Amino acid sequence: MRDGTPSTEDFGQRLRRLRTRAGLSQEALAHDAQVSVRALADMERGRTRGPQRRTVRALAEALGLDDDEAADLDSSAALGRPRPRPATGPAGPGTLALPRDIQDFTARGPALARLLELAREAAPDRPVVSVVAGQPGLGKTAFAVHAAHRLAPHFPDGQFALDLHGMDPEPATPRDALARLLGALGVADAALPAGTDDRAGLWRSLAGERRMLLLLDNAAHESQVTPLLPGTGPSLTLVTSRHVLAGLESVHRTDLALLRREEAVELLTRIIGPDRVRAEAQAARDLADLCGHLPLAVRIAGQRLLSRPHESLGKLVARLAAEGRRLDGLQAGNLRVRAAFALSYRQLPENARTLLRRAALAAGPDFSPETGALLAGLSLDEAVARAEELTDAGLLQSDAGAERYRFHDLLRLYAAEQTEAEDGPEARDAALDRTTHWMLRRATAAALHFDVGHERTTWPGDPDPDTAPTGRDEARAWLEAERSQWLAALRRAHETGRHREVLDTAEAMHWFSDLNQHWEQWVDVFRRSADSARSLGSRREEAVHLNYLAWAYNLCVHDPHAALRSADAALTAARDCGDGLQEGWALGYGAGALNRLGRADEAQERLREGARCLASQPSPQARLAELTMLNSLGTLLRQTGRAAEALDIHRRSERICHAGVPGRTREVIGLYHAVARQQIGNDLAALERWEEAEAPLRQALAAFEAAQMPAWAEHARLDLGQALSAIGHPEARETLRAARDALAVLRSPRQAEADAALTALGQAHAGT
Missing domain, CATH: 1.10.260.40 (lambda repressor-like DNA-binding domains)
Structure with missing residues (x-):
């Protein structure tokens, strides 16, 4: 031109x-x-x-x-940009009229009540701003529109709604938005100031004179919203955004949560009618769960069913139950859950998109920034920054008390789809392998804090010594928080043939596992480590880990049949390689399984054989194993009516503890001593020497609690409660009740024993 x-x-x-x-x-x-x-x-x-x-x-x-x-x-x-409309006179208030309210709006009562309260309390010179932010699909716009209609009587000078197109490639500019707002107040095009600041000043002067309600929907960022906010006057502005808009000052925030299950079912009921929901009540609840209680997903499911009046709810439930088809099933007309997520995903910077989709590979309900960094191939600082960005965008949810993040179920499915579409199997495998190697090294280092043979506070093999847990408390916290992740890493290492890594990690977990007998996952850990030892051709390590597996079957999942099979296999392996220590342990674990199967005589014989085998071994490990064997033998004797003989054996255990074991710390020997004291207390109780039983049982309970060993402590608490009950002690009922509740959490079979003791105590009091 x-x-x-x-x-x-x-x-x-x-x-x-x-x-x-x-x-x-x-x-x-x-x-x-x-x-x-x-x-x-x-x-x-x-x-x-x-x-x-x-x-x-x-x-x-x-x-x-x-x-x-x-x-x-x-x-x-x-030439293609919109031309200003001719100035045909002042624009009426209907120019930016509120959208239609939906008739089946459900829930959000407290949030609506708070906005009504704000409207009533609005000062004449102090405009109120409420930001409604959150993840895609929460129903932010529907809530704001519904609230605006409810609040309309409080704002007689007008209610205006303006879509800021925050999810579009080019959101509305403040200058253009101000032109529309000023036009709604009657300012002719010819009278509009040219600059954004001048338009904002005119807008504030006009808005400050009116009691009006303004809905700014779908905001992109703070700088887009700030020029549009009235500066004075009794107005109320509702701002919706997928971003938290943390930079807006002096605003009220309306946090919309997911619907509760009953609210999701109520929304479904309002869409398709009560008859269909009553006819398939459980399917309606299942459908709400599969939608993740996300309002958009529930609405789409409802609209789909409404358009198919003869289709059962159960049919849609069956379709959505398949994760790979769930997002395909959640679409009705132009309503699509996937499309709602895609709008936000496409606007993210590249590193944020990478973190979002790779984080879907993390195991468990949430993930740490370290896991996100490993999966995405980012530095830790970059991963933290991107995770916060995703949280602000409503695509991740942050933990209230820890630096951890989690997905909504449907968003995780969407992110996983993007991983498949954008990364491919090679990048995915590389991310998982990188994370597996790091996680196993960190888990091994953390677990070794509990190993009596490793007294150091750090382990040279930790992948990042600067951030490694120091001390047992930090190590325990990390192992518990990342349990899902390091377990997934162990499984992947086993499945991909990295057997030495599996064995090193499982071996390091040996002492830590003893403190957490209520974790059912130990069966999986030691089953895989035993298989890895077999794959490596190490008969001695196979015996060790088969013994660990027998322990897990006995005490973690209470399966004595499987425990006996594992113990017998360990016994064979130990004898094949001439390992007397593992032979003794295998005899002990097999005896425990036999006793649980009601084969007490066979169990007693194995325990005596195991004690003899271990007594001939000179190592410190054999002394500790011998203590375990003696304590178990005494317990079995007491259970078969030979309490006096049991007391003698447990006194023998106590003498060994008093003498000490070379190379073992006072802390470790103290735990074995606590076990002996617990059994001595039970022996005395069996001999009806109740008053003498109380002191050793209290000592054992205190030792287990100090060591943070809940599975051991609650058994001792139950034993103490039964002894206190026998002597009419006022603490008996509370002690038994606490033991029962804790044993239920631990899934211990002794919960029934605690219930029976409480019942007997109640009957005794009633009789008195």
Whole structure:
């Protein structure tokens, strides 16, 4: 157009010609100009005919245009931009009328009540602003529209709604938004100031005179919203956004949670009617759960069912139960859960997108920044920054008390889809392998804090010594918080043939597992480690880990049949390689299983054989194993009516503890001594020497509690409660009740014993 003759080439054609001339692909130009590929494609196809000047300038710079060519490109874009409407008189209040309220709006009572309270309490000179933010699909706009209709009587000077298009490639500018707001107040186009600041000043002066309600829907960021907020006057502004808009000051925040299950079912009922829900009540509840109680998902499911009046709820439940088909099933017309998530995903920077989709590979209900960094291949600082960005965008939820993050169930499915689509199997496997190696090294280092043979506070094998847990408390906290992740890493290492890593980790967990007998996962850990030892051809390690497995079957899942099979296999392996220590342990674990199966005589014989075998071994490990064997033998004798003999054996155990075991700390020997004291107390109780039983049982309980060993402590508490009950002690009932509740949490079979003791105590008191 430099010669004054208008070009017949439209903006899209011109842009495509210039890109081709520059030898750039759409992806390359989009990257250099910092626009999305989709936005660029829409421009070239004529779907976006008049992009904003800043976008055109960025494209011109990326294309290397001179000033004249850049001006021509902008001129062709200007032809497609909306033209100002003719000034035909003041615009009426209906120009930005509120959208239609939905008749089946459900729940959100407390949030609505709070907004009503704010409206009533609004001061004449202090406008109220409430930000409604949260993840996609929470129903933010529906809530704000419903609230605006409810609040309308309090704002007689008008209710205006403006969509800020925060999810569009080019959100509304404050300047254009102010033009629409001023037009709604009757300002003619010709009277509009040219600059954004001047328009904002005029808007505030006019709005300050009115008691009005303003709904700013779908905000992109704070700088878009701030110029639109009234500065004075009794107005109320509702702002909805997928971002938290943390930079807005002096605002009220409305946090919308997921629906409760009953609220989700109520929404479904209002959409499809009560008859269908009553006819399939359980299916309705299952459907709400599969929708993750997300309002958008529930609404889509309801609309789908409404359009198919003869389709059962159970049929849709069966379809959605398959994770791979769930997002496909959650669409009805132009309502799609996947599309709602995609809008937010496409706007993320590259590293944030990578973190979101890779985090879907994490095991368990939540993940730490370290896990996210490993999976995404980012530094820890970068992962933390991106996770916070995703939280602000409503795509992740942060833990209230710890630096951990979690997905909504449907968002996790969407993120996993993106992993499959964008990363491919090689990148996915590399991320998982990297995370597996790091997690197992950290888990091994943390677990060794509890191993009596490793007194150091750190282990050279930790992958990041600067952030490694120091001391048992930190190590325990990490192992518990990351339990799902390191267990998943152990499984992957086993499945991919990294057997030495599996064995090292499982061996390090030996003492730590003893403190957490209520974890059923120990069966999986030691079953895999025993298999890894077998794969490596190490008969001695196979015996060790088969013994650990027998222990886990006996005490963690209470399966004596499986425990006996594992103990017998360990016994064979130990004898094959001539390991007397493991032979003794195998005899002991087998005896425990036999006793639980009601085969007490066989159990007693194995325990005596195991004690003899271990007594001949000179090592400190054999002394500790011998203590365990003696304590178990005494317990069995007491259970078969030979309490006096049991007391003698447990006194023998106590003498060994008093003498000490070379190379073992006082703390370790103290735990064995506590076990002996517990059994001595039980022996005395069996001999009806109740008063003498109380002291050793209290000592044992205190030792187990100090060592943070809940499974051991609660058994001792039950034993103490029974002794106190026999002597009529006032603490008996509370002690038994505490033991019963804790044993229930631990899934211990002795919960029934505690219930029976409480019942007997109640009957005794009633009789008295």
